[in-house]
Amino acid sequence: IYSSLNSVNDILNVLPIDITTVSENIQWLIEEGEPVLNEIESDNNMMALAESAILYANRDRQHLSDIHHLVLQSEAHFFNANFEKAYVDTSNALRKLRQGGSVSD
Incomplete structure (x- = not known):
């Protein structure tokens, strides 16, 4: 191009x-x-979603070891430009936490 x-x-x-x-x-x-x-454009949008999800998960990072481990993994995916994996994993874990379950379920 x-x-x-x-x-x-x-x-x-x-x-x-x-x-x-x-x-x-x-x-x-x-x-x-x-x-x-x-x-x-798609990668940029997914990057923004992943970044927002990771930042949101950071609020519970110091209190819950499951979230701390998940955020570390999601950050690794993010820095390897695997934005979709980072977003999906973080979003699923946050959804489980809101439902009262453990992230490792």
């Missing part, structure tokens, strides 16, 4: 501008870039 962006830039810097080539490159960028942008 970056090479295509550079190519468009190079084409635009040459006069006269070859509109057909620019249009072809732009179309390719739209077709190939859209899925990449969607994936980045």
Whole structure:
């Protein structure tokens, strides 16, 4: 994608501008870039959810050893860019705590 962006830039810097080539490159960028942008946006949203869940779980971290262990694992998943795993694990544990159960159930 970056090479295509550079190519468009190079084409635009040459006069006269070859509109057909620019249009072809732009179309390719739209077709190939859209899925990449969607994936980045999805990862960013999941990262924000995971971060919020981990921060919320931190309030019980010092009082409950189950939560402390879970937050350590979730932080490891988070720092390895496995945001979905961090979010799901943390959310499930918080749900169990709210229902009065143990996290390790």
